[in-house]
Amino acid sequence: MPTLKLVILGSGPAGLTAAIYAGRANLAPIVLAGPQPGGQLSETTAVDNYPGFPAGVQGPDLMRAMHLQAKRFGATIINHEVTGVNFQSQPFSLVTPEKEYHGQAAIIATGASARWLGLPNEHRLRGHGVSACATCDGFFFRGKEVVVIGGGDSAMAEAIFLTKFCTKVTVLVLLEQLNASKIMAAQARANPKIEWRWQVQVTDIIGDNAVTGVKLKNLLTKEIETFSTAGVFLAIGRAPNTKIFSDQIELTPTGYIKVHDHVLTSRPGVFVAGDVADQRYWQAVTAAGWGCMAAIEAEKYLSVNH
Secondary structure, rough: OOOOEEEEEEEOOHHHHHHHHHHHOOOEEEEEEEOOHHHHHHHHOOEEEEEOOOEEEHHHHHHHHHHHHHHHHHOOOEEOOEEEEEEEEOOOOEEEOOOEEEEEEEEOOOEEEOOOOOOOOOOEEEEEEEOOHHHHHHHHHOOOEEEEEOOHHHHHHHHHHHOOOOOEEEEEEOOOOOOOOOHHHHHHHHHEEEEEEEEEEEEEEOOOOOOOEEEEEEEEOEEEEEEEEEEEEEOEEEEEEEEEHHOOOOOOOOOEOOOOOOOOOOOOEEEEOHOOOOOOOOHHHHHHHHHHHHHHHHHHHHHHOO
């Protein structure tokens, strides 16, 4: 296969926005969609906070529109998953089970995956009361009672945010104390809408078409109880999809791609966009912005070096 100008890894908002901009710059990008074409939004129902959709939009519909827009400007989107890369020499090599691709530049937009508990009904009820993003879905639980699973800073932030909409937020903590920072723990403890359950383990999520409760195991007494709730928000961390890059580019201690000057990585010609480097926001709109910046920088790099 001939050497490509630009290969984009990932097809979420960051990857497809990069493809739109790169296509408009006549770079004829190839997008290797990865194991989840469309990214996490492909499994999200209503998206109400993406600009330009006053009535909201379904996650899969938004990603389908981005896909078509990228193709309109000359991007080729292929449902291949990159399983290995070589960024040590030019052209870069990107290996998939189907074939090997070679590119003069690359944009990594492989995203991050929320950590899940692996419970029987967890996947089935995603978008129907189970969420890993309070900012995305909290609005839908206005006037309801929900639970947050976790004891770190992200769990405290999710719980505090949810009190804007919910009548009560119960934080389910596996340990006997929080591992959140003192300031975040203090803010959560001071909120009158937040209640606490300590040393409990969620063993299942209950509901047919929507969440109605969770099963809790008391780690001290070993007793199992059913706890009623309209929503389950998991806040047990996110894992960036960077395993195949660990010996190719610089990563942070937590496994995210280390960013140099907005979208640059430690390897010239390799750029980064979205949640694979974003440890703070995790929003579709910010990922799209990163995709725009990465494509612009890739075009500048290619105009000078190739």
